Amino acid sequence: MNIPLAERLRPETLEDYISQAHLVGKNGSLTKQIAQGLIPSMIFWGPPGIGKTTLANIIANESSRPFYTLSAISSGVKDVRDVIDKAKQSGGLFTTKNPILFIDEIHRFSKSQQDSLLQAVEKGWVTLIGATTENPSFEVIPALLSRCQVYILNAFDKKDLEQLLKRAIEKDEHISKKKIKLKETDALLRLSGGDARKLLNIFELIVNSETKDSITITNKSVLDKVQNNTVRYDKTGEQHYNIISAFIKSIRGSDPNAAVYYLARMVEGGEDVKFIARRLLILASEDIGNANPTALVMANTTFQAVSTIGYPESRIILSQCATYLACSPKSNAAYMAIGKAQQLVKDTGDLSVPLSIRNAPTKLMKDIGYGDNYKYSHNYEHNFAAQEFLPKEIINTILYEPGNNARENAQREFLKVRWKEKYGY
Secondary structure (H helix, E strand, O other): OOOOOHHHHHOOOOHHOOOHHHOOOOOOOOOOHHHHHOOOOOEEEEEOOOHHHHHHHHHHOOOOOOEEEEEEEOOOOHHHHHHHHHHHHOOOOOOOOOHHHHHHHHHHOOHHHHHHHHHHHHOOOOOEEEEEOOOOHHHHHHHHHHHOEEEEEOOOOOHHHHHHHHHHHHHHOHHHEEEEEEEOHHHHHHHHOOOOOHHHHHHHHHHOOOOOOHHHHHHHHHHHHHHOOOOOOOOOOOOHHHHHHHHHHHHOOOOHHHHHHHHHHHHOOOOOHHHHHHHHHHHHEEEEHOOOOHHHHHHHHHHHHHHHHHHOHHHHHHHHHHHHHOOOOOOOHHHHHHHHHHHHHHHHHOOOOOOOOOOOOOOOHHOOOOOOOOOHHHOOOOHHHOOOOHHHHHHOOOOOOOOHHHHHHHHHHHHHHHHHHHHHH
């Protein structure tokens, strides 16, 4: 029984695949493509242990395609080229059954390694399936990303994880021989951090530690048997998400002491510096915004700096940025404005742009009124001329409400002088 439980239970068909109904359920976006064997190159993005590798294997099996796999941790450009050469020989150039090349942790591939995939994907020599736990917008080069569909795999919910445990109890050839009563699951689920592979490994550890054939699983029995060091930082589990959450909320709450403490937790745990810097970049806009526009500049400079330098020096730059953002005035006005605007678009659809501000590159467009009565703001006093910019159905709608801080109060005064009669600022 040297094969781990997670591997023994790995599903081989879509029928046995748990979760991700939005992709492979009855009406899933990939279901018909898999059934027809018309598989695009794609990137699976989601947390660890949610079935990215398993789904890639199932797609290859159900579409009857040759399957090649590489790990970005241990593979180089030569390995990529070797696999592509084999794929070209086995797949042929004029068949829809071209081989699938699966690359685990594709975000760890360098630019040159990703570049080596471009021609093979472009020519259709292989169908690429990449798996990543990181945002592909940041970690996959644009040229490769444009050739792939990105599919988001959602984290398992409690029901999914409990279903996995029940499957292990009922179907695994070794565990099913024991009489196991799953009385409580909270501790198992908490320790796994939503990672199915980790959940099954912990479960197997607990079962194998019992000499009796009759076992009752409780929260206490799980915690008694599993060495759970709560101080240790787990980059792929619950701690990862809890600590980054505490870090962001500490900065949002203007507490630089708590912010730098949680930063230290991440630094000591070896967290990816770019992951931390990206979160600071988002926060600078979401929680500070126009209250201090320099915050975004600082965060962007931080991201660029740590991307170049890395540890250990990056800790100093991250600390400077985190404490600066924590001590900045706060406003979520810009964040709220785009949220309101997006909802308005969803509610009202594609409203017509006022004729006066439409683009008129042709004579016909000018003849039918495009651009008529547009007032060029710079021709007027204070570079401003009152006119209608919103579609007629939503005129006078206020989406941006400046916050109550020095800079945004100045913005409010600016808007009041120009738009008091229209918007009532």
